[in-house]
Amino acid sequence: PEAIHGRRKVQDPPVVHDLRVSLEEIFHGCTKRMKITRRRLNPDGRTVRTEDKILNIVIKKGWKEGTKITFPKEGDETPENIPADIAFILKDKGHPHFKRDSSNIIYTCKISLKEALCGCTVNIPTIDNRVIPLPCNDVIKPGTVKRLRGEGLPYPKSPSQRGDLIVEFQVRFPDRIPPQSREIIKQNLPVS
Amino acid sequence: PEAIHGRRKVQDPPVVHDLRVSLEEIFHGCTKRMKITRRRLNPDGRTVRTEDKILNIVIKKGWKEGTKITFPKEGDETPENIPADIAFILKDKGHPHFKRDSSNIIYTCKISLKEALCGCTVNIPTIDNRVIPLPCNDVIKPGTVKRLRGEGLPYPKSPSQRGDLIVEFQVRFPDRIPPQSREIIKQNLPVS
CATH class of the missing domain: 2.60.260.20 (Urease metallochaperone UreE, N-terminal domain)
Known part of the structure; x- marks a missing residue:
């Protein structure tokens, strides 16, 4: 990693997903389990592996559409980067009534x-x-x-x-x- | 005018007015007479006088709201400028029915x-x-x-x-x- 040593790492731009939530879930509050697949750096600092991870997104009662929940640095790891933040933005699911x-x-x-x-x-x-x-x-x-x-x-x-x-x-x-x-x-x- | 000679004159930014027109006027077409007051350069090229001028704006039948009518270089004259364009933008007047x-x-x-x-x-x-x-x-x-x-x-x-x-x-x-x-x-x- 000599070539990298001393160079300023830059963070990847955030990865933003919509998170559809029903009115019932907003009413009661809930926890959404989202599986993400990310690349992680191996201990050698050069090679990467693919890893699944569950993010627990806690939706509090009454949260408004547009609320943003951020998981810092949960994006892909490479030898050169600072992993991106992963963000979820609340969107209302359509409701029959x-x-x-x-x-x-x-x-x-x-x-x-x-x-x-x-x-x-x-x-x-x-x-x-x-x-x-x-x-x-x-x-x-x-x-x-x-x-x-x-x-x-x-x-x-x-x-x-x-x-x-x-x-x-x-x-x-x-x-x-x-x-x-x-x-x-x-x-x-x-x-x- | 030596000081000015050879320098590139720049045109003043356009002067834009709303022109309210009734639906009846749009239906029949009409000519709107708008009086403008502008500064004009005297023959000496240094002093200015104030002058009134009537602009005849011909509104053709059926013209849409937002139509723009431009009178090039009818703005104020100074020794240094190219006079601004005067523009009118059609807006509908409210109608009782x-x-x-x-x-x-x-x-x-x-x-x-x-x-x-x-x-x-x-x-x-x-x-x-x-x-x-x-x-x-x-x-x-x-x-x-x-x-x-x-x-x-x-x-x-x-x-x-x-x-x-x-x-x-x-x-x-x-x-x-x-x-x-x-x-x-x-x-x-x-x-x-």
Whole structure:
């Protein structure tokens, strides 16, 4: 290693991976085990071997999308380099019911026009697999929003408190109304 | 001017103004007269005077927002400079009824839920001050769009042809419905 001795080693640029995490995992917190394969320098300082390693990535409750977790110098070793940092950036996995907005969870609730006008009770699923019945007695206009306080994600800096579950209503219209019903509805619907 | 003779003159950076134009002006085409005040070099090549000048800006039919019209070297003259170019960039003025989307004009038509469900004829204003009756016999769902072909803005490159007038519907819901009407509507509204 004479040729290298005294020369300033330079670190390889960081290796960045996306880390997809579900809303449930963000809600509960979790540990992701990621296997990496890296080249390591043998004791002779010249030859390298390939080694597998498990990185344990601890995801704390409520962490936001974009959070970066860095493992310093876990990249490939060569005789000449300082190994790169390995970084993971949190990305939300798509969810069948929910999307998130910071520490709030947004749920789109689709109801029929009949339910919107005549009242209904909708069953709202929560991130922890309960169902909350939400009575809607007033007219629900398209875009109406209701808030279930404290049913969102934990705040990352004080995880005992939680954001809200925000219910956004979409109103499904019928494709057509038969003429006789039309006339009756016309007489009974207030001017808006 | 000995000191200057032989030295390379540099042009001042362009002076850029926004030019607000109404949709009607874009529709018909127009000429905008803009007064500028500039310093001009006297024949002695050393002293300057202030001069007003009218720039005639010809706006052709259908020109898009962002179109740039340049008047070369109409900036201030000094013994040392090449005068700046004066440029105008087209911006749409707000319009009480319309906004534009490229060569299409968008009109938001607000109707009541009763009209949306039971049918109506809406009167659509055009950019050239006509009114087009638009019959709506089918149920109008929120976000429904209808197109009046050729009632938009002229295409800038072939102004004899025109884009469309796009009618976007917004449906106004009643704030409340009295219980007895509610019951009747419930019986007459199809499942959607």
